[in-house]
Amino acid sequence: MAELEKAELHDCDRGSKLTVLFNPKEFTVEKQVQWTQKEGAMNDEPPEEFTKPTPANLTVTLHFDTYEEKSSVMQYTSQVEKLALIISKEKPRPPLCKFVWGKFVFQGVVESVQQKFTMFLRDGTPVRCEATVKMKKAKSAETGKK
Numbered sequence: 001m002a003e004l005e006k007a008e009l010h011d012c013d014r015g016s017k018l019t020v021l022f023n024p025k026e027f028t029v030e031k032q033v034q035w036t037q038k039e040g041a042m043n044d045e046p047p048e049e050f051t052k053p054t055p056a057n058l059t060v061t062l063h064f065d066t067y068e069e070k071s072s073v074m075q076y077t078s079q080v081e082k083l084a085l086i087i088s089k090e091k092p093r094p095p096l097c098k099f100v101w102g103k104f105v106f107q108g109v110v111e112s113v114q115q116k117f118t119m120f121l122r123d124g125t126p127v128r129c130e131a132t133v134k135m136k137k138a139k140s141a142e143t144g145k146k
Contacts, residue, residue, distance in 0.1 A: 065128045093142070112134045114132040
């Protein structure tokens with residue numbers, strides 16, 4: 001029997017990747033479209049006007065568990081957090097990233113990383129974590145105004 005393919009998070013700027021320990025049980029892709037009510041309409045259901053497109057968003061929760069090895073789970077979670085940190089003084093922005101799982105590829109920028117540590121060794125070392133990553137679809141990433 002073939003082994004199940006593991007999901008990966010790629011840092012496109014640094015050329016690194018993190019293979020998840022456990023595949024997510026689900027992920028969400030959301031695409032919103034912006035509409036506004038037409039100005040000057042005087043009825044209870046004014047016509048809507050399309051204003052602009054917005055990029056899709058991905059939300060995925062990744063599970064990390066190092067209890068069996070009795071080692072800190074932060075060796076993995078710090079790599080996830082790095083996707084939301086500034087690359088360098090030369091590139092003062094977080095990296096362009098990809099979430100890849102089999103044939104599904106979502107490229108964009110990380111908007112947030114939430115880490116929930118749920119199990120610890122006797123000395124307080126975290127060994128289990130749920131990391132929720134939210135990404136906004138993008139073909140490229142640029143540095144904003146300084």
